[in-house]
Amino acid sequence: MTALVPERYAVAFRLYPYAKSPDQDAATPVRRKVVIVGGGPIGLATALDLGRRGVPVVLLDDHEGAGLGSRALCFAKRTLEICDRLGAAGPMLDKGVQWNVGKVFHDDRLLYDFNLLPEGGHAFPAFINLQQPWFEKFLHDAIVKAQAEGAPIELRGRNRVDAVTPAADHVTLDIMTPDGPYRLETDWLIACDGARSPVRGMLGLSFDGRVFEDNFLIADVKMKADFPTERWFWFEPYFKSGDSALLHKQPDDIWRIDFQLGWNIDRAKELEPANIRKRVDAMLGPGVEYELDWCSIYTFQCRRMEKFRHGRILFAGDSAHQVSPFGARGANSGIQDVDNLAWKLTLVLDGTAPESLLDSYDRERIHGADENILNSTRATDFITPKTPVSKLFRNAVLTLAEHLPFARTVVNSGRLSVPCTYDGSALNGPDHPDMPPRTRPGSPCPDAPVAGGWLLQALGRGFTLMTINAEAPEQVTAHGLTVPRLALATTPEIAARYLGEAPGAVYLIRPDQHVAARWDRYDEAAVAAALAKALGKE
């Protein structure tokens, strides 16, 4: 039975075992509204977001749950905020490890340490460390909960997509299951099938960018050592276990260790447990007891598709863009794709917005992908200098960093993943010069404490009219939407983050909690016009 859909990798959590669907016996292919290919973090989050918005979705994956193995580890604040909107953040926060202190070493010297010192007044920390399979499991738990509350989400394990045939107003899929093949039609297809995206391949679309000529050995080790919960990064470590090395804490006494091995290596040999142990022993020092939990060797690339929308097919997550992991931007940026896409597709499907709104997904998330690729590329170039002169400058920076704070600002072992601001987006409405730049149109709303909780939790699922020291009706109806008002008191955080020098403020906030437009007072016509713009009606 499994021969028709063999496992390509081991599964850590079996979440959606294969069950035969009536669709498989239908005489003619059943037409679905939205089909998602891939049940990694991005596919699961997409299903969850759309399902909670009432959009019927079918998710297909050729496995039955979360893949085992060492991949994503650091999940950023914005990801947690989005997962919170999706009802999944609580367990992530409970299980995840929080950290604030990082140390940077060169050879055998501690160059400096830093504290992330997250800004106060946010519900979520800057980062948590959590193994990717757990992240996926918590998203799945939230799906099960949403299903129980009536969200029309269907997950189909051991359903492998083998062919994709686009038509003007739908897409036909050939799917293989343990019971043999079947066909499905869908109005919209979202490809979340990962960096090797078979869907992308079937459509003959390119995926261009840079491959970094370096191998990284990722070893997750289990140990009870009392290293502090900090991120330790070595350039050219004295223990000679690699050209760079990273030690980072995960839940369950697991530590993530990365060794940069160089380009010309014998992968099989490097993966022999005895050889991995040699490197780990040299790093941890004598007498430290540990078990190897999971090890693999990766090469990294930075690349993206030219367009994320191809008619009725939308690409999200690693299928659309791939970055090196320095700065933890892979899954974190994919979750922002979901955040951007789900509300737009929902409004297109119910006829509130024109189909062209989806082109803004393409433009806004390409903007985000380019920012992530730029940041990851710069970090990779700093960590793995490609020319002698680049190495000369890199090491000069490290030498200076031990004594001179200015040089520490140049040291780049991965810049923390922060969400991108959609500057220049066609959806952006008017800005106001007296208000803080960080909340200009296109920006993700910074969180803040508000009466009874947190600002981001107080924002609705749809658009919100947020007012500070300004009169406005309790709701605004325009362009087929009713936008509720959220009136905020002028706390120090709200003033600093949203008011600036203005005496009062009115913000139109998008369903993905990005600012659409802002004014210093309410004007019905202006709000309606900005809403039309944010719906792509121009």
Place this chain on the structure above:
Amino acid sequence: MLTTTPNLTRPDESYAALIATHEGLSEAESHALNARLILILMNHIGDHAILTDAMRLARDPKGQG
């Protein structure tokens, strides 16, 4: 704006000091020192536009930046 008109208060002394700083260093050590020196001066200047003007001029002295 990048200053390209004469600006050194004591040109001969500054130049001699630069050469003297390298005295006794191997070629590799000299390169490393130069790199550190550039970084220190970059920080002193600070302004990104001036720095990139200087880099362009260094790459192509005939181009006048």
